[in-house]
Amino acid sequence: MAITTVLFDLDGTLLPQDQDVFLKSYFSRLVRKLAPHGYDPDLTVKAIWKCTGAMINNDGSCTNEQAFWRDFAKVCGEHVVNDLPIFDDYYRNEFQQVASDCGFNPKAAECIAALKQKGYRLALATNPLFPAIATESRMRWAGLNKEDFALYTTYENSRYCKPNLNYYRELLKELNVSPEECLMVGNDVSDDMVARELGMQVFLLTDCLINKQGTDISQFPNGSFDELMAFIG
Secondary structure, eight states, X not given: OOOOEEEEOTBTTTBOOOHHHHHHHHXXXXXXXXXXXXXXXXXXXXXXXXXXHHHHTOOSSSOHHHHHHHHHHHHHOGGGGGGHHHHHHHHHTGGGGGGGXXXXXXXXXXXXXXXXXXTOEEEEOOOSOSOHHHHHXXXXXXXXXXXXXXXXXXXXXXXXXXXXXXXXXXXXXHHTOOGGGEEEEESBHHHHGGGGGGTOEEEEEOTTOBOTTOOOGGGSOEEOHHHHHHHHO
């Protein structure tokens, strides 16, 4: 079956970055924002990691947003519900400075524009660990915007995370497409290439490759944006 829909990862794919550098910048700015409001920096970081785990292990009984704040309140106290505007303000302001710790590849936006011109339907299959405001920001850092995609996943609209196959099943359902007509493009072997198990075609973008298990990547079509465009044709 011919490809009609192309799903893209964001971090390390459309938005080039070193994950460790990104996280260091993200956390350092967040704890500085929260410290004046009584949040211990070390506890805050530990809480965020714990709550990230809650989202990754989400069984679908609630949204990732609900899973995150449920566990965050357990660690930091129920008062966090009153502090949500502080977190929103962080994403509108301090978080925008994290862009300087990410790279930029003009070929990402060029690829998206070319595929739209060819009539492909596009979706942003970024791991839904962030709120929409943060995901939309990272799109802009990559030279893109939300109108480029038929769907983009955030912690508000998702109940699973990568590499859970249910994450991809939900995407397919929302897009109303079969796996055989989809191509998943990403830089993380474990999180993105797993889509092949559902019958999707896959392409491993190697510019910011993540291969924690040392998998032989020759089994996947792979390369840069130029090779991706040649692969799609």
